[in-house]
Amino acid sequence: MFEDRQDPVDRIVSHLRRPVQIDPALDGRVMQEIADGETGRRPGAAVVAWRWLIRPRQLAVSPLGALATAAGLAALVWALPGRGARPAPAEATSRQFQFVVVAPRATRVALVGDFNDWDATRTPMRPSPRGGSVWTAVLPLSPGRYRYAFLVDGSRWLADPAAPHARDDEFGAPSSVVTVGGS
Amino acid sequence: MPRSLAAAGALAALLAATAVAQDPRLGRLDATARPLVAGVIDSARAAGLPTEPLVQRALEGATKGAPGTLIASAVQRLAADLGRARAVLGAGATPPELEAGAAALRAGAGPAVLAQLRRSRRQTITVPLAVLADLVASGVPVDSAAAAVLALAASARDADLIDLRRAVERDIALGAAPTAATAAAMAGVFGADALHVNAGARDARPGRP
Amino acid sequence: MGTSDGELVRRVLAGDTGAYAALVARYRDRLGRYAVHMLGDRQDAEEALQDAFVRAHRSLARCDDPERFGAWLYGILVNRCRTTGGRAARRARLFVRDDAALSGVPLPSPAERAEWDDTVRWALGRLTPEYREAFLLKHVEDLEYEEMAQLTGAGISALKMRVKRAREQLQIIFREAERV
Structure with missing residues (x-):
């Protein structure tokens, strides 16, 4: 492995400069800790906070639990008769995605997008049992490109600040894009 | 009436x-x-x-x-x-490919780029097309975005392409020019060799405190 | 895309906690790289990073120049990594503090060195924390010595010496490895 004659220190530097991906769930943990710290200290200070997901990851649930979750959601999202053929059979392998939003003063938050017919009743996000300011939803998504947004208290649309924004926001409320890979 | x-x-x-x-x-x-x-x-x-x-x-x-x-x-x-x-x-083309292709075209990519992607990659091109659309939406000039995606498309995994897009978006948010951010991210995805190829991008490395 | 650090900081200070999420997302990977390389352990790095973000939020009003939030946050993380590094060293004997002990440290097995990634981490772990910190800030994070001095509190000449020694030691370490 030391066959090339480049200065090893330069090789180390090149290697170390490569981007490092930190688990995006860290953002949710940070915001949760901040929200916990603010509870009681600054009541009603924050407006709405949000945050999000990034990449697919294995969830810490039992295989049976994961299966049940995936099956249940998949049935809601995809297994409706007479719909278009999405996803295509060749790209049908789905992966679990976690969406996270921090909304300290929200009473309800829904994840709405191409994956649930933009139906605000379909994927309610669950509040954190600890403080209620971190809301999460888990969805199995097949490879593809999906538009989505968060709907807070049934009236306020939030795009994901850390995800790409949908460029063609024709409807006056922002959307974000999640791209799911298969390889 | x-x-x-x-x-x-x-x-x-x-x-x-x-x-x-x-x-x-x-x-x-x-x-x-x-x-x-x-x-x-x-x-x-x-x-x-x-x-x-x-x-x-x-x-x-x-x-x-x-x-x-x-x-x-x-x-x-x-x-x-x-x-x-x-x-x-x-x-x-599969429906997800067509949907991602439509997004890429809407973003400004030319039909020739889509055709070249199709020829260069044996597996599905949904993600390359989607990443191309997202890069352009982030402000990367179409030519630079297309060159980056085409360079990676033949052999990169979907995950590599998505990492590329994330790195570019992050660096743009940190203040880098979109083209420089793309070059730097390419270096990151490809590793040391590409870093030399794109050495000019280093000066513009973003996020320097 | 386009919202400056200063604008986001001002929004947070005005009560919009959500704006801080954008700052966290913006700097997560960038600062995470330093923490991962400095601490040599991803879990320790994420803990340090999380703590740095929370501490920064808590004392955000003391960020004198919101447009340079990144630099200010960087300083908090560098300090945080020092305390974590100390704990990690005691816990796992990850770092060799005594220069003279370098030659006595056994080389990792060929299997352990199978990946370049592991090799680099192993080599960095053999530097003292002070040398590793200086090396990473200079060569990986690309800071000027003046900036490094502000972050670390060390003098410029001391920092230059640390970087030089770090480079020399890494070359020695790799020459040793080539002989194996």
Whole structure:
């Protein structure tokens, strides 16, 4: 492995400069800790906070639990008769995605997008049992490109600040894009 | 009421009723949008285009409370983009590929780029197309975005392409020029060799505190 | 895209906690790289990073120049990594503090060195924390010595010496490895 004659220190530097991906769930943990710290200290200070997901990851649930979750959601999202053929059979392998939003003063938050017919009743996000300011939803998504947004208290649309924004926001409320890979 | 207008109204009502019968979700559209969207979907179906993206775009508009005419024109535009994508990618393209291809075309990528991607990658090109669209949406010039995606498309995994997009977006947010951010991210994905190739991008490395 | 650090900081200070999420997302990977390389352990790095973000939020009003939030946050993380590094060293004997002990440290097995990634981490772990910190800030994070001095509190000449020694030691370490 030391066959090339480049200065090893330069090789180390090149290697170390490569981007490092930190688990995006860290953002949710940070915001949760901040929200916990603010509870009681600054009541009603924050407006709405949000945050999000990034990449697919294995969830810490039992295989049976994961299966049940995936099956249940998949049935809601995809297994409706007479719909278009999405996803295509060749790209049908789905992966679990976690969406996270921090909304300290929200009473309800829904994840709405191409994956649930933009139906605000379909994927309610669950509040954190600890403080209620971190809301999460888990969805199995097949490879593809999906538009989505968060709907807070049934009236306020939030795009994901850390995800790409949908460029063609024709409807006056922002959307974000999640791209799911298969390889 | 003139007879022609009455006939048009009856036709619209018939179209709308048929559309809802075919897909109850379209019942969420208002009376203005429903027949217009139904007409677009029928045409798309007849042309062999995927209709699900059109339904979703219409539902997005309905949920967001957009006016019916706006919804109809957005769906019409998407149908046209899907048709252009299919013309380039061929009849064998999957619906997700066509949807991502439509987004790439809408973002400004030329048909030649899509065709080249199709030739250069054996597996599905959904993610390369989507990443191309997202990079352009982030402000990366089309040529730079296309060059980056084409360079990676033949051998990179989907995950590598998504990492590339994330790195570019992050660096742009940190203040880098989009082209420099793309070059730097390419170096990151490719490793040390590419870093030398793109050495000029180092000066513009973003996020320096 | 386009919202400056200063604008986001001002929004947070005005009560919009959500704006802080955008700052966290913006700097997560960038600062994470330093923490991962400095601490040599991803879990320790994420803990340090999380703590740095929370501490920064808590004392955001003391960020004198909101447009340079990144630099200010960087300083908090560098300090945080020092305390974590100390704990990690005691816990796992990850770092060799005594220069003279370098030659006595056994080389990792060929299997352990199978990946370049592991090798680099192993080599960095053999530097003292002070040398590793200086090396990473200079060569990986690309800081000027003046900036490094502000972050670390060390003098410029001391920092230059640390970087030089770090480079020399890494070359020695790799020459040793080549002989194996």
